[in-house]
Amino acid sequence: MVVLAKPAALEQIALLRTPEAWESFSGVPAVDLSGPGAAADVVRACERYGFFSVVNHGVPAGMVDRLEAEAVRFFASSQADKDASGPADPFGYGSKRIGRNGDMGWVEYLLLAIERDALSKASPAPTSALRDAINDYVGAMRGLARTVLEMVAEGLGVSPRGALADMVTGDAASDQVFRVNHYPPCPLLQGLPPNCSVTGFGEHTDPQLVSILHSNGTPGLQVALHDGRWVSVPPNRDAFFVNVGDSLQVLTNGRLRSVRHRVVAGNGLKSRVSMIYFGGPPLAQRIAPLPQLLAGTQSLPLYRDFTWGEYKKAAYRSRLGDNRLAPFEAPPVATPHADRHRS
Numbered sequence: 001m002v003v004l005a006k007p008a009a010l011e012q013i014a015l016l017r018t019p020e021a022w023e024s025f026s027g028v029p030a031v032d033l034s035g036p037g038a039a040a041d042v043v044r045a046c047e048r049y050g051f052f053s054v055v056n057h058g059v060p061a062g063m064v065d066r067l068e069a070e071a072v073r074f075f076a077s078s079q080a081d082k083d084a085s086g087p088a089d090p091f092g093y094g095s096k097r098i099g100r101n102g103d104m105g106w107v108e109y110l111l112l113a114i115e116r117d118a119l120s121k122a123s124p125a126p127t128s129a130l131r132d133a134i135n136d137y138v139g140a141m142r143g144l145a146r147t148v149l150e151m152v153a154e155g156l157g158v159s160p161r162g163a164l165a166d167m168v169t170g171d172a173a174s175d176q177v178f179r180v181n182h183y184p185p186c187p188l189l190q191g192l193p194p195n196c197s198v199t200g201f202g203e204h205t206d207p208q209l210v211s212i213l214h215s216n217g218t219p220g221l222q223v224a225l226h227d228g229r230w231v232s233v234p235p236n237r238d239a240f241f242v243n244v245g246d247s248l249q250v251l252t253n254g255r256l257r258s259v260r261h262r263v264v265a266g267n268g269l270k271s272r273v274s275m276i277y278f279g280g281p282p283l284a285q286r287i288a289p290l291p292q293l294l295a296g297t298q299s300l301p302l303y304r305d306f307t308w309g310e311y312k313k314a315a316y317r318s319r320l321g322d323n324r325l326a327p328f329e330a331p332p333v334a335t336p337h338a339d340r341h342r343s
C-alpha cells in the first residue's frame with residue numbers, strides 16, 4: 001500500500017493506492033441462528049476469525065430499511081442542520097474526526113448513547129422519526145447480542161448460559177453505544193486509477209464484548225485474518241455481521257480474539273451506510289478471564305483484572321489503531337526454568 005498525496009482539504013486522511021484489488025473474502029462464516037449446532041458454529045467462527053455473519057436472525061427487513069432511510073435523510077440534510085447535532089464529544093454528529101486524539105477518516109456519523117433499550121437523554125436524536133427508528137432497531141440488536149452471547153457461553157461450556165449476555169443486556173447500567181456511519185464517494189478519487197482509496201475508518205478493534213453491524217450494499221469493510229492478511233467483506237443487506245470485541249477476548253482469556261477491521265472509501269458512485277450496535281457492560285463490571293475457562297487447564301490468566309470503566313477511560317485516551325489491551329496484560333510469571341536461565 002502506498003500513500004499517494006496529502007491534499008489540503010483532507011491532509012490528515014491517508015489517500016492510498018493499493019497494489020492490487022483487495023481480495024473479496026468468500027470465507028466469512030454465515031451462522032444460521034435458527035439451525036441446530038448454532039452455538040458450536042458461533043464459537044468456531046469467533047475462534048477462527050473473531051468475525052461472522054448471522055442469517056435467519058429474525059430481525060424484520062422493514063425495521064432495518066426504515067432506519068437506513070431515516071439515516072440517509074439525516075445525512076442528506078444541510079451541513080448546518082447536521083452540525084446542530086454536533087460536535088461529537090464523544091456523542092453527537094461528527095465529520096472526519098474520529099475520537100479525540102487526531103484520527104481522521106472520510107466519514108460522517110452519529111454516535112449515540114443507549115440507556116437500557118432506548119436512546120439516552122444525553123443523546124437526543126436529530127428528529128423524532130430517526131429517534132423512533134433507532135429505538136426499535138436497538139431493541140432488536142439487544143436481542144441479537146443476547147442470543148449471540150448466550151451461544152458463545154453455551155459453546156464454551158460457561159454456565160449459567162446468560163453469564164456473558166447479562167453483562168450487556170441484563171443490567172440497566174450497561175454501556176451500550178449506537179453508531180450510524182456515512183461514507184460518501186470521495187471527490188478526490190475522481191480521475192484516479194480504480195485501485196485508489198481513502199481511509200474511511202482506520203483500522204482498530206472494538207473495545208466492547210460484541211458489535212453488531214449492518215450495512216447497505218456498498219462495500220468497504222475489511223477485516224484482518226489471523227495470518228495478518230486484510231480481506232474485503234462482501235456486503236450483504238440480509239445479514240448482520242458480528243465482531244468479537246476486546247472485552248470478550250479478555251473474558252475468554254484470549255481463546256476468542258477481537259478482530260481488527262477498517263473501512264476504505266473507494267472510487268464508487270454509491271455511499272456506504274453502516275449501523276453498529278456496541279454491547280458493553282456497566283462501568284463497574286469486572287473484566288477478567290472467566291475462572292470456568294481457566295479451571296482444569298494449564299492456562300494462566302493472560303490479563304489482569306480491571307473494570308470496564310478503567311478500560312473505557314484508557315480507550316478514550318488512545319488512538320484508533322492502538323493495541324488497547326497491551327497495558328492490561330498480566331506480567332510474565334517467572335518459571336523455575338527462566339530463573340535458572342537468569343542466574
Ligand SMILES: C=C1C[C@]23C[C@@]1(O)CC[C@H]2[C@@]12CC[C@H](O)[C@@](C)(C(=O)O1)[C@H]2[C@@H]3C(=O)O
Nearest residue numbers: 090098099103206207315316317318319320
Ligand atoms: C479514537 C477513538 C475513537 C473511539 C475512541 C477512541 O479513542 C478509541 C476507540 C474508538 C472506538 C472504536 C469502536 C467504536 O466505533 C467506538 C464508538 C468505541 O467504543 O471505540 C469508537 C470510539 C469513538 O468513536 O469515540
Ligand SMILES: O=C(O)CCC(=O)C(=O)O
Nearest residue numbers: 179181201221263274276
Ligand atoms: O462503518 C463500518 O462499516 C464499520 C465502522 C466501525 O468499525 C466502527 O464504527 O467501529
Ligand SMILES: [Fe+2]
Nearest residue numbers: 204205206261
Ligand atoms: Fe469498529
